[in-house]
Amino acid sequence: MGKIKKKGTSGNAKNYLSRSQAVRKLQISLPDFRRLCIFKGIYPREPRSKKRVSKSSTPSTTFYYAKDIQYLLHEPLLAKFRDQKALAKKISKALGRNEVGDAARFEKNLAPKLKLDHIIKERYPTFVDALRDLDDALSMLFLFANLPSTQNVPPKMIARCQRLTMEFEHYLIRTHAVRKTFLSIKGIYYQATIQGQDILWLVPYRFVQMAGPDVDFRIMGTFVDFYATLLGFVNFRLYTSIGLVYPPRFDLKSEEQGAELGAFQLEGEQMEAQAEAVGMLDVDAHDKAQAQADRLLEEADPEQIGEPQSSYMTAPETAEQQDTDMDDTLVPADQSQEGTSQTPLAALDEFASIDPKADTLLQPGLTADADVAGKLFEPFTFFLSRETPRHSLEFLVKAFGCKRVGWDNTLGEGAYCNESDTRITHQVVDRPELPLPSPPPTDGEDEGEVVSSKSNVRVPGRTYVQPQWVWDSINAGKLQRADLYAPGATLPPHLSPWVKPKKGQYDPTVPLAEQETALEAEQEAIAAEEGEDDVDEGSSGEEVEGVRGDEEVEALEHSLLSGNAITQGEGMDVALADSDSESELEAEPIEDDEFGGFSSASEVDEEESATTAHQNELLAEARGETIDEPKITKKTRIAAAKSRQTKAEREEAEQKERQKMMMPRRKRKMYEKMVYSNARKDEEAEELREKRRKIEKGKAGRA
Incomplete structure (x- = not known):
């Protein structure tokens, strides 16, 4: 007889652990266990059969993989959690002895600091892995950056989120990496492409946020700590990849005065400007030297010029040189060495669908999206009115090439110009239609000269648009018609750029006649016909000339009710069918070829209703009554x-x-x-x- 196995030592019961068993095995509290699982990326698992997994009579609801819990036993953060627990006991004892100074000193000097750097390196071995997991991190950090400070959300956490998110926005502005954006009920969606990875995140509107009592800010705060560390690593890698110093210089005084993005100064621009100036000097020196060499060559005797030089200049390229030129074509145009040929971008493959009814295949995008995005708003000077969302508009127009953005001084410092500046080409407003000034300002004013105008008066020569114009132009990849977005105008439908209309679904951009069905x-x-040709409901119909006798009326009623044949000639002659005719009709055979199939119920009902209506009409005519026209x-x-x-x-x-x-x-x-x-x-x-x-x-x- 084989040895009897003990319950819970093999199978699914061995592969899973309940939450209480995991907490006892790790010897930490439940809140610390939750924090540790969030940091390490370990989540509950659902077994196929909870009855087989449970080791007790009371069924558990939350299970984890046993290997994941075994992996947590070697985590260095466990020692930090135990140190925090020991410190909490010391502080409670000091407070029990009324030693408030010692308790404050313990909390200040002995509090262990948690570092999550090693966890970031473990969970994201490559930088692409970190970019792929950046969607939730950005959404959470932007949410906390817009929350008011409360007991559950300390000001330090909010300030940290604001600084990290604005640093990330500065990188997007510098590289023109934003591709699409959408105004939704939840907030503003943004999509950026960084090193080939599409990142989508949600930014809430800047309204007063009211946190409900059912929100657990302890768990959300744990996620914020992890995501903040992750975004700090990502920002460092992104800044250093484009030659900028991280972290950027931050002006606290400008931030207190509402500068927001203007409070950051990216270090590295001066270095690049100096390098560019040195490069220009080198180019000028090279041009001067080349011109002098050409002049000396023209003054020299042609016979003194050796043939080896001419043969060297006309010699065919060697295989090694050809390979070098081929490698140079892979270098971007702005980074190619001097003397290499500027070849255009290689044509990308286009995937054509075999089935014409199939969905449209996504075509690969070009690498010149950043250049196109950087020139969309480049020649314009924007002014943002007080009622518009300043931060989101400033970020978007700068991310798409605009370097001159102004706003009212009461909203914060750092504006390029005020509202009365004549250099403004586009003003974003969200008000009713603005009237023209009376009288208009005089012509011939110098550039940059201030014109006296009011905020509720239109300035000639300036384009006024509603904020949606910026979002629709970005999604379309080109400037939209400004007259469709004028103040007070009914705006076109603002559609999500990620949802493509399918056949049979409603598409607001297509005329109604092209997408409605035949029915x-x-x-x-x-x-339309009923609206044009309304029938007069007060008409009483036609009146039959003459009155028929009672006998004729009775015969007509009898014939109609009995289903006999009716013949109509000059008058109304009624012929009763005798039995011979009925027998002939019954005896007449029906050929198979003339059978037309069974009629549907709707067709039978229509025939019966038409017969009944005709009989009623004949009866009314025989009685001399008025005949009402059948109104459909x-x-x-x-x-x-x-x-x-x-x-x-x-x-x-x-x-x-x-x-x-x-x-x-x-x-x-x-x-x-x-x-x-x-x-x-x-x-x-x-x-x-x-x-x-x-x-x-x-x-x-x-x-």
Whole structure:
């Protein structure tokens, strides 16, 4: 007989540990265990069967891998946590003996400092790994940078987040790495491309943030500590990669006066300017030396010029030299050595789809995106009005090439100009339509000269746009029409640059007539006809000349109710069918070729309703009563248009039903879910188109 295995020593029970077991094994408190797991990137795991994993009668809810807990046993931070626990005991004993000075001294001198540098190096062995995990870090740090200081969120944490995020924004401004941005309900989305990695983060609007009681700031603060260390490493690597000194010089006085981005001074610009000046001097010296050599060559006797020199100049390139030139083509144009040929960028492969109905394949982007982005707003001078989001607009216009941005002095120092400066080309406002000044200012003013103007008066020669113009121009990659974004104008739809419209879905940028279905077009035509040709509801119809006798009326009623044949000639002659005719009709055989199939329920109902209406009309005419004209309402016509199906549509539906019957049950359920979700999307698109149709009709009516 084999040895009986003890429960919990093999299988899934050995691979998993509950949270209480992990805390006892590490000998730390639950809050410290949570902090350690956040720092090390260890998260709870869901086993397939909790009953098999549980080692006790009470079922646990949170499990971890046993190997992860074993890995935490060798973490140096455990010693720091134990030192903090020992220090807390000393401070509590000192306070119990009323030794407040000793307690303060213990907290100041003996508090262990946690360093997460080794954890950053462990979790991100390469710099690309750190960039890929930067989305959540930026979103969290930008969130805490905009929070007010409270008991749970100390001012030091907020100041640290603000400084790190603005340092990252300075790098984006310098390298023109921002690609897309979007104004949403949650906040402002930004996307930047750094070393081939797309980074997307969310920045909340600068409103007063009210933190709810259900938010655990201890856990969020732990994430902030880790993300702040990570962003510090990333900023250092990014700054040194472009030749800047990190950290940049920070002016605390300018920051207190609201300079924000202007409080940082990037060191390295002066060094580059000096190097550029030295380079220009070298170029000038080289040109002078070359000109002198050419002049001496022209003055010399041609016979004294040796042939070896001419043969050397005309000799073909060697294989080694050709290889060198090929390597030089991989160097960017601004870094290529003097004398190498400036070759254009290699053409990228374009992936064409074989199926025309398939989704559009993403094409590779060009490497010149930074150059294009750096020249979008370069020739302009912006002024940001008080009501506009100054920080986000300043960051975006500078990231896309603008170096001259001004704002009101009350918002903070560091502005390039004030509102009355004549060098301003674009002013971003979020107010109603601004009137022109009366009288207009005189012409012939010098550049940079101050013009007396008010904030609610339009300055001639200056383009006024709403803030959305900046975002839409960035997403489109080109400047949009400024008249569509004028103050007081109805703005175009602001769409997400990451969502591409698909076939059948609503697209605000496409005219309504191009995307509505055939049924919607028919309903719109019916509605237009009903609006133009309204039927007079007060008309009483036609009146029959003459009155028929009671006998004739009774015979007509009897014939209609009994279903006999009716013949209409000059008068109203009624012929009752005898039994012989009925028997002949019943005995007449029906040929197989004339069978037209079974009629649908809707077709039978339509035929019966038409027959009943005709009978009622004949009865009213026989009695000498007025005949009301049958009025087909708009609702009836639309319902008929919806129920009408072509033969091809019916055949296609039947074919799909037959194919669905041949599917396995699991795939059939999946297909039905897909059909249901597509139908819901079609309904939402139809509602949006109907809403847009009503808005356009309202605009046309007001016009």
